[in-house]
Amino acid sequence: MEPRVRVHRLAEQVADRIRAQIISGDLADGDPLPKSEELSRRYPVSLPTLREAMRILEAEGLITVRRGRLGGAVVHRPSPANLGYNLGLVLAAQHADIGDVAVALRHVEPACAALCASRPDRAQTVVPRLRELHEEYLASIADLPTVVGVSRRFHEALVGLCGNPPLIVLAGALEALWSSHEESWASRTEPRRVPLTQRRESGEVHGRILTLIEAGDPAAVHQLVAAHLASAQRNPKPAGSPTIDLTLLRELMQPSGEASDPG
Template sequence: MEPRVRVHRLAEQVADRIRAQIISGELADGDPLPKADELIRRYQVSAPTLREAMRILEAEGLITVRRGRLGGAVVHRPSPANLGYNLGLVLAAQRSGIGDVAAALRHVEPACAALCAARGDRAHTVVPRLRELHEEYLASIGDLPTVVGVSRRFHEALVSLCGNPPLIVLAGALEALWSSHEEGWASRTEPRGVPLSQREESGAVHGRILELIEAGESEAVHQLVAAHLASAQRNPQPVGSLAIDLTLLRELMLPPGEAGEAY
């Protein structure tokens, strides 16, 4: 048993050092890790130890191992999407449904919108991005999958631009989890499933949200976003199904790997 314990401890040490480089930004998002031979020389470990270290980092969502002849590993900085994936797994294990995620968002997203409106620098940090997304929404309103994606980005921006890092991470994980389901649902739905008039109504509300944030009306935008979510959220699963779809989580949140062996 002792050799196996030693390998595991060495693997954790290698994973710790690479993880620290990712967290610090020394390794940027999308950077390739050095090839296995170089990492083995750098850390003075065996191939099995390096493979175990790679498995640890991949399980944490910090790298994707691309397998096969041209394989290697690519860095992924931690993100709300990563947290959303793990959150989805926990909620699924607890038999919690996607409807519970929607209910949570109805509480936290209005608070984020209110913080956006309270930002003293909102004129150049918040408003331009929301206006860009609103205009993109109106331009793509005839294409259901596209407009749903733009709508989700608008709502995600209300979170990501609120200025409170812990809330951005926590609410962003919920947004990522909900978005993966809503966009998957939209791709399987006929355009007539959401009438154009309903999409136009949502676009008008987005415009009003933008106006209130620009004017600094925190309380009013909180109320409007809460009311909008209560009326606009719909179950993105087939009728009768409320379960969290783990397939959607995997496909839409984590980069896919390829078959084979790299490390």
């Protein structure tokens, strides 16, 4: 067993070095990893050890690997979607469902929105992005799948712009789980089931959220976002089982051009 233990430890050391480069930004999101020959020169280990290191990084979501003659590995910076996938695994093992995710969001997203309203630099960092998304929402209101996607980006922005990194990551993971289910629901739903009046009402609430953030009123925006989520989360209504479907999130995480085992 000792040779196998040693191979695994060497593979972890190689994975540790590449992971550090990804986290530091030396390897940027979307960068290709060098081919196996170059990696072998940088890290003088056997090919099986190198492949084991790649499997570790791929399991962590830090690279995507495509086998074959045109294969290679592409870097992915850690993201809330990665955490959302792992969170979904844990929740599924605890028999939680997408409704539980919705309840959690009703507690954490209003706190993020309140932090957005508390930012002294909100006029430069928060308001322009929310206004852009709000205008895009109004422009695409006739197309249900499109407007649901824009709405999700508006809510994700309330989290992503709150200015608190731990909350951004944790709430962002919940948002990623919910968004994957809601966008899948929207793509399968007849537009008449969500009438234009309902979409306009949601757009009006988004506009009021934007106004309260711009005015710097965290208490009022917390209350409004909580009420809005309680109403808006009528969708998606699970067809059959409300079980968390991790394949939906994996599809959102999948890059347009995947990659695999160096070699």
